[in-house]
Amino acid sequence: MAPENETGNGTGNETVNDHANVSAPSGAAIRKLFADCDAVLFDCDGVLVNSEPISLATLVDVLAHFGAPLTLAEVAARFTGRSSSAPIDHIRDETGKDIRDQFKPFYYDLLFARYDHELVKIDGIDSVLAALKKRQLGFCISSSSSIERLGKTMDVTGLGPWFDGRIYSADFVANGKPAPDLFLYAADDMGYAPNQAIVVEDSVAGVTAAVAAGMKCIGFVGGGHYADDRAGAANRLYDAGADIVLSDMMELSNALGEA
Template sequence: MFDCDGVLVDSERLTVGVEARVLTELGWPMDAAEVVARWMGGTSAAQIADVAARLGPETAARFDDLTTAEVHAAFETDLVAVPGVADLVDHLHDAGVRTCVASSGSHERMALTLGLTGLRDRFDGRIFSATEVAHGKPAPDLFLHAAERMGTDPARCAVIEDSVHGVRAGVAAGMQVYGYAGGLSAPDALAAAGAVLFDEMIDLVAIFSHSSSSSA
């Protein structure tokens, strides 16, 4: 199970700086590192609720409108796939490993980002959003929902994440979680949440091959 933002598409780097700047302009001084710590891996609804509680609902709506427009414009010109992830997904497919996407993002956002980076067709019909469940990450609901839809025992699932919220969700779902240390989250924080760290997407080929041979 792949998270989307920061794991499949390198969108977080384009997003957190915009959100920090807009929040600061609207009256909540914040830098990109704090955006990562507070919200990365969670749902947009949870973030907007936090902003509304701090700045009021009208300002939260303005924050949503401003950041969505600016971030989507950046996606159109600058968004790329995370290095090596397309080769990893193709390797897993060739090896007969079933894959899916389980993301806090909406289906509309994933259609945009996965489409722009040429990854959408690789997961056709196997893309799951936190909008489909009652509670987003760090609750396990999304990963358990994806496992059910895929007809797979959660204990047999591996999750690839780049956020502390996502790692905690995978662990709570009873899944093995691998934490991408090449993203924006501090590797130590990912490990403390329960992830097995890796540095490059291609590293997972060897990790998964070793896991398969060990369980055979």
């Protein structure tokens, strides 16, 4: 299936700016949230890069291949923000087959071929990272994706140097999101207490994990996978416990850049 709302040729220089009318918090509200913040933990897919339309559409094809088909809407509802164990469990439940050894190689072959041509950064993310660096705040990636997939993402988009090895995967912990394990692991490894950290997340599972970790949370609904329902997505993230929800990374960049 073709990805939705994608632009660019995958060279790493393009960005996606695909936001709609979601009520934006004021710059003052954003700065207040950062008043006691020392570190920012970014989810990757749907927050740093516009990968979710690609990955969800590819997952539809993979589930059909393994005999456990779901629609794109069903895949998005069930698996956004979750690790690969979730679709693997779905296939086992539907077919009785254990395809753990087959799933990732098959999925990644399809996914990475599309990444090379279709994956782009979220518009404004470089400005956000530059503002955090200027403020001397720590930041990292804390993603449900595997290290292999995160490495491919960094290579294609050129985002890797921003994080200087501070890339944490669900591979590192026993329980993925919505459990808090990954966020707690990342913060501890960087030397921060949970109450010093802000998480930036696009999924209900991720926001739930941030709240369970005792961290503040910024929801983000500017990715292509929310193009048809930004307001609804924002409401779901607020309901899950997000402190504020943004649809444009430049809102965050501009607020952080102000005195």
